[in-house]
Amino acid sequence: MSLDLSFAEQRRISTAGSITAEAGQVFTPRVAAILLASMLDLPDPKRLRILDPGAGTGILGAALVSLIREARPGTSVELVAVERDSRLIPALGETLHEVDSLANVSASIIEADYLLDESGLLGGHEALDDPFDLVIMNPPYSKLAAGAPERLALRQLGVEAPNLYAAFMALGLSQLRPGGQLVAIVPRSFMNGTYFESFRRFLLNRSALRRIHTFESRNTVFRDSGVLQESVIVTLEAGGKPGPVDIGVSLTNDPVPHHYTVDYEKVVLPTDVHKFIRIPDEHGEDIPADKTLAELGLSVATGRVVDFRARSYCLENSGDETVPLIYPGNFNSGVITWPRGMKRQKPQHFDARDDFSRKQVHAPGRYVVVKRFSAKEEPRRVVAAVWDGEGPVAFENKTNVIGPIPDAAVAIGLSIWLNSGPLDRLFRTFSGHTQVNAGDLRTLPIPDEDTLRKWGCDREPELLGQDEIDRIVTEEA
Known part of the structure; x- marks a missing residue:
């Protein structure tokens, strides 16, 4: 039996209308939550552990559990939702109560600061000690100052995270078992530029890109939230070997995303020392260029x-x-x-x-x-x-x-x-x-x-x- 996510969607809308969100905090619409859940390859063990950090009103975890119940009815599921904003706990509790009512499902809430607690700065929680099979997230999008405690804490783990969403992704990836998967909807900004270069190296050294999903219009996914950043959904496999990457595109006037597959070497060029993550066109084109400005002696x-x-x-x-x-x-x-x-x-x-x-x-x-x-x-x-x-x-x-x-x-x-x-x-x-x-x-x-x-x-x-x-x-x- 799957969940009726319309109640969770109503909670998202009412909560977003009554609570002034923190900088960069956006509640996930139902359509986006279902799309994120669908971008994970569900393993078939007897038990799955799921982490939803920065859970908000809980719709992401609910969408994933609902999908698992349909695809793997014999699998027991444990969902752990982490949220630090006490104003969201009542709505999150209602959503997780619905999740918990499903057969072979247990859902729990940890009210904590995910980054500071799980990076060890505030001690951590036992429920988060064991590795997870799946991590699903829509993290907050805010810059982290060089001296921010979250950034310093992540630095101790070997990653430079200049933004909250990068810190969430890095920590979530570190909590996966080998072969586990993380799916996140985040700004596209981490995919290029020197600002995120250290973070990209961390991701690409510890995981394999499996899917990248883009949106034809900037306001397609967060239509009612005023989000201006260009968002992407990425799926990463912890410890995975690079292989073909599935590219998905949500077109403005088509509810069914378009998909095509490209070689990993076209997404992360072997010669690119900065490790930019590219989203190649489906058909590509012959580019009459193979030099760089430096190779031409130009600064x-x-x-x-x-x-x-x-x-x-x-x-x-x-x-x-x-x-x-x-x-x-x-x-x-x-x-x-x-x-x-x-x-x-x-x-x-x-x-x-x-x-x-x-x-x-x-x-x-x-x-x-x-x-x-x-x-x-x-x-x-x-x-x-x-x-x-x-x-x-x-x-x-x-x-x-x-x-x-x-x-x-x-x-x-x-x-x-x-x-x-x-x-x-x-x-x-x-x-x-x-x-x-x-x-x-x-x-x-x-x-x-x-x-x-x-x-x-x-x-x-x-x-x-x-x-x-x-x-x-x-x-x-």
Whole structure:
């Protein structure tokens, strides 16, 4: 017999409406809970132990137990739910009372701080000492300061967890038996960037990715909760060997998710020292690029001028020791327009009059500059433009700067590649947000120098139409 989850869903809705959730705390809708439960491969032992940390109103554990009752009616189930918010305990207790009423099921609540207790900082609980077969979670999403007790506690276990959800995942994984599985719905942010690199290594060294599920729309899964992060569901097998990865996609207008399988080596590239976790397109495409910027002898760095810290150096008018100051607003169809003109909103000159300010300035040369933040309405995540000035230049902190690049044709060819559709699709395989970091650019595959020169030869830096850019990189490689 399975559970009627409509009562648990009603508790979620009423609780979410009456309780002001902590930062990053989102209660799981029934549809999402059922989807998470379905992404676990149910083993067939006589007894299963399940952990639901940060259980909220209990709908995740209830959905998984209900699924097990249908698929494995002869299996006894023990569900342990951990929740520290005393305001949620009544609703959680009601849900678990329904779970406990099923045959061969026992459900219990531990009112505790999962991270601090189970990392050993507050002592721990006997009910959590034995390993679990399955862990299911929707952890809170909040940053952890470097000195936060949760972060320090997890560091003792050998993992750097810069966010609460990363800490929950790491601790949950450590509580699985070998071959046990963890499924979690979390922001996609951990899958790329240097911020989560140590955490990714911890996950990938101790488990195998089995499934990744994405959502076509950001508000598909938490429609009534105002969640803005791009969420994914991941399934990990503790101690498992890397193998094919199932990719699922929930389409906005289709209740049945679409699935396809890709090789593990396309999800975590063997050559990627940063261990980005990619979500490859189902069909893929031939990318005419196998170099990196470093292999081409090109460096990339974030713009040096943090304008609010150097306000007195950012000037409206030029002077004897001023240099051009470049903001993202100076980008214009593949080139940098400077100065912007009478209607500009940002200062266009930087006063390089002393040692402090001169350290913020780049040497004369040719650069390809990339916006660090693209607007949501922009069709591409990566937006690049060429700067070719005669003297020193200052770039504001919301830009990434590649170069200097001696060869004009190579610079133009690089701009064409970075602004292309194939590059945009490639970037989206590992980045779910609109920020482009210098670390992201360092990992991107770049065509060789001869190809870049061929693309840029006899062309102006002003961008062509998108169709023509894409034709160049697909047909002229």
